[in-house]
Amino acid sequence: MRDLGDIRVEIDQVDKEILNLFNKRMELACQVAEYKIATGKKVYDKEREDAKLEKLSSYVDDDFSEQAVKELYTQIMSISRKKQFAILQERGVSFDTGFTQVDNFDFSDAIVCFQGVQGAYSQLAMLAFFDDEMKDSFHVDLWRDAMEAISTGKADYAVLPIENSLAGSIEENFDLLSEYNVAIIGEQILKVDHALLGVKGATINDIKTVYSHPKAIAQCENYIRKYHIDWDVKNLRNTAMSAQKIQDDGDKTQAAIGSKYNAVLYNLDILEESIQDDKNNETRFIIVSKDKKYKKSADKISLCLEISHEPGSLYRILSNLIFNGINMNRIESRPIKGVNWQYRFFIDIDGNLNDEAVRNALTGLKEECVSIRVLGNY
Template sequence: MRDLADIREEIDSVDKGILELFLKRMELACQVAEYKISTGKKVYDKKREEEKLDKLSSFVSDDFYVQAVRELYTQIMSISRKKQFAILRDNGFSFDSGFKRVDDFDFSDSIVCFQGVEGAYSQIAMDEFFKGKMKSSFHVDAWRDAMEAIVNGEADYAVLPIENSLAGSIEENFDLLSEYNVAIVGEQILKVEHALLGLKGAKIEDIKTVYSHAKAIAQCDEYIRTQHMDWDVKNLHNTAASARKIRDDQDITQAAIGSILNCKLYDLEVLEESIQDNKENETRFIIVSKDKKYKATASHISLCFEIPHEPGSLYRVLSNLMFNGINMNRIESRPIKGVNWQYRFFIDIDGNLNDEAVLNVLTGLQEECVSLRVLGNY
């Protein structure tokens, strides 16, 4: 049996040789990039890479090494592309996001819409974000109506919930972002304090039926399940609309789950405060606009893309982030309408559209994705 130290010394020697060959290969990849710049050819050549992988893997017979060779050279070719994308950027081939950089936003003449009736959490988020600087605001019945208001020019901005720290993503609004050509220009994180609201004079023991939005009900699941299993819980499209229903019906056996703000608006009283399961419950709202603009200080980018339906494509695409040192904060997938079992991806990354590393990432994504769209920088 050979001594371990001798084996490791030989491994070190082999690794040094591999490294020298790798650097030589990368130098050749740079020459390929220069050729592609002069001829206008795309960096990513799927057919060429597949042919290369098939040829290299044919040199080994063991099934383990066949897969290992494909994995190794997939990674090497991915690294080569990242270097070539950077060279393209150095030669003026910049990604055009379609967004305009501004120093700040002027909301003084703006009209803002939110989904729900007066007192909805979306209105509270709107007030927190705009701080009364807008010209006026109005509410719509559905999230799609808010998007339509933006596209049709009835509103300059719309406020939409996108995810909750407890109940998760608002899937419908991700779908709307992909459907409508709007831009995310800001976000507002709102701490959600759910209360049980009833008619004045009502007591908890009087309550038989409770109304609220499905997400709000989900956020109070433990409270309802462990303390009030006998309640008939019904979904309405909005928490504030639920509070309004309690006022309109004037039925002492009914209550709503919603913000305490609704007590004053709809002449109700709080039967119990802070009934949400997670006392640190927060909802993230996005502010969308038809105008694609971003502030010079923006540090958060949202992207939407579709990728080839094949093994390794998501890894290949996301490796653009790793090689450019960009942090990804979240990833979400949604089914592509009309195509079974294929998905569209939404990711949030750190950075600004003026950053070189971000532009390198976007250049790579544009080449390697079936489609790519910058949703916003805020």
């Protein structure tokens, strides 16, 4: 048996030889980049890479080594592409995001819409984000109506919930972001504090039917199951609409789950406060516009990607973030309509569209994705 120290010395020597060859390969990759810049050819050549992997793996004679060779050279070619993308970026060949940088936003003439009736959490998020800067606001029935309002120019901005810390994502709004050509220009985190609201003089013992938005009901599921399993729980479009219904019906056996603000707005009694299961419950709202602008101080980027439906494609795409040192803090998948079992990815990353690392990563993503869209930098 050979001495371990002797073996390691030999491994170190082999590693040096590998590194020398790797450096030579990267020099050749730079020459390839210069050629592709001059000729306008794309960096990512899938057919060439697939053929190369098949040829290299044919040089070994067992299944383990074949897979190992494919993994190794998939990484090497991925690194090579990242180097070429960086060179393209240096030469001014980059992905045009369509966004314009501004120092700040002027909301003094802004008209803002939100989904739901007066008192909806979307309205509270709107008031928190815009404060007193906006000119006017109005509400719409559906989230799609809000998208239509900014697309047609009836509103300058719309406020939409996108995810809740307890109940998860608002899937419909992710689909709407992919459907409408709009931009996210900001976000507002709103603490969700649900109360049980009834008509004046009602008590909890009177209640038989409770109305609210499905997500709000989900956020109070443990409370309902533990204390009031006999309630008939029904869905409505939003919490404020539920409170409005309780006021309109005037029925002591009905209650709504909504914010305490709705009790004042619709002249209701608060039968119980803070009934949400998670007392740290928060909802993230996005502010969208048809104008693609971002502030110089923006530090979060939202992307929408479609990638090829094949093994390793998501890993290959995300490597553009890894090699550029970019942190991904969220990923969400949604089915692509009309194509069974294929998905669109929504990704949030840290950074600004003016950052060199971000520009490098976007250049690579543009080449390697089936499609990519920057949803916003905020």
